[in-house]
Amino acid sequence: MLGRVRFESTSQYKKKYYVDPEPQIGDYPNLPQRFAEERPQRGWWDRQMRRNFGEPIAEQDEILNMWAPTQYWSPGxxxxxxxxxxxxxxxxxxxxxxxxxxxxxxxxxxxxxxxxxxxxxxxxxxxxxxxxxxxxxxx
Structure with missing residues (x-):
């Protein structure tokens, strides 16, 4: 019986159905990377940054906010x-x-x-x- 040890995985990682692509942010919401320029112009508490009061800020906010370089659309x-x-x-x-x-x-x-x-x-x-x-x- 000593030679036949049964290995059972008790790792919680493999039992998860959702794998957080960025594990270092902890329990902070994993927000999609969407430029603030793509949001509608009206209907925001902070009209300049196009954000509501209490809304969580994306991890890459300095790249995605309104002060970032303009995203240009190019036709096909x-x-x-x-x-x-x-x-x-x-x-x-x-x-x-x-x-x-x-x-x-x-x-x-x-x-x-x-x-x-x-x-x-x-x-x-x-x-x-x-x-x-x-x-x-x-x-």
């Missing part, structure tokens, strides 16, 4: 994509409306026959690369 990628698509559609539609509403030119463009201004003004024709090479090789 679908929303951002819709915003970009709306911006591009708006920009395109404004461009289209401006191009359709543009006034006609107040002048008539000058028309020159096939020779361009060479015959009209009696000037030298425009030189091309081929004509320059041909002239240089003939010398």
């Amino acid at each position: 990628w679908k929303t951002v994509g819709k915003m970009w698509a709306g911006f591009i559609v708006t920009l395109g539609s404004v461009y289209y409306l401006i191009s359709q509403a543009r006034a006609e030119r107040p002048y008539v463009r000058a028309f020159y026959p096939y020779g361009g201004l060479k015959e009209e003004l009696g000037g030298v024709p425009t030189r091309t690369l081929a004509s320059s090479i041909e002239e240089a090789s003939s010398v």
Whole structure:
């Protein structure tokens, strides 16, 4: 019988159904970490800190109170994509409306026959690369 000792656990820890994630706070209520900025603006005894009289303070109050840095909300990628698509559609539609509403030119463009201004003004024709090479090789 000495070799067969039956081990029975008498630990209260294993019999608990609720395990406190922060065992060092003792019997103080384990409050959820919620920013004071997320609370509604009205209906509080202390309107600046958004807290009622006698309400227990969270353990991380200096991080969660109204003096903490502002928590910014950022939209999801679908929303951002819709915003970009709306911006591009708006920009395109404004461009289209401006191009359709543009006034006609107040002048008539000058028309020159096939020779361009060479015959009209009696000037030298425009030189091309081929004509320059041909002239240089003939010398």
